[in-house]
Amino acid sequence: xxxxxxxxxxIVLLVWFIASIGSWLREQIERYTRYQEELSVRxxxxxxxxxxxxxxxxxxxxxxxxxxxxxxxxxxxxxxxQLRLRYRSRTxxxxxxxxxxxxxxxxxLEVRDEC
Numbered sequence: 001x002x003x004x005x006x007x008x009x010x011i012v013l014l015v016w017f018i019a020s021i022g023s024w025l026r027e028q029i030e031r032y033t034r035y036q037e038e039l040s041v042r043x044x045x046x047x048x049x050x051x052x053x054x055x056x057x058x059x060x061x062x063x064x065x066x067x068x069x070x071x072x073x074x075x076x077x078x079x080x081x082q083l084r085l086r087y088r089s090r091t092x093x094x095x096x097x098x099x100x101x102x103x104x105x106x107x108x109l110e111v112r113d114e115c
Contacts, residue, residue: 099112
């Protein structure tokens with residue numbers, strides 16, 4: 001194929017891509033406008049809130065004397081030592097997992113010489 005054929009094919013694909021994105025955007029805008037219209041219809045169709053009047057007996061009634069709940073102080077929960085990571089950081093733990101995956105458990109547990 002010649003360069004002109006590649007350019008023509010690229011232009012055709014670019015036009016198709018732009019057209020598909022345009023139709024998708026138009027669809028999204030239509031959905032958003034429909035949603036906004038439904039929201040405005042719902043807001044206008046809601047009945048006004050009804051406020052009930054407070055009876056004088058209820059307004060002057062005393063609240064029962066309730067003591068506040070006691071505050072329970074919990075000791076700081078520490079993780080058991082068996083669950084702690086044996087590495088300095090998460091990055092070191094990730095590197096260890098990768099080494100065990102690549103080399104196998106036996107070679108990954110050996111000390112590695114860093115040059």
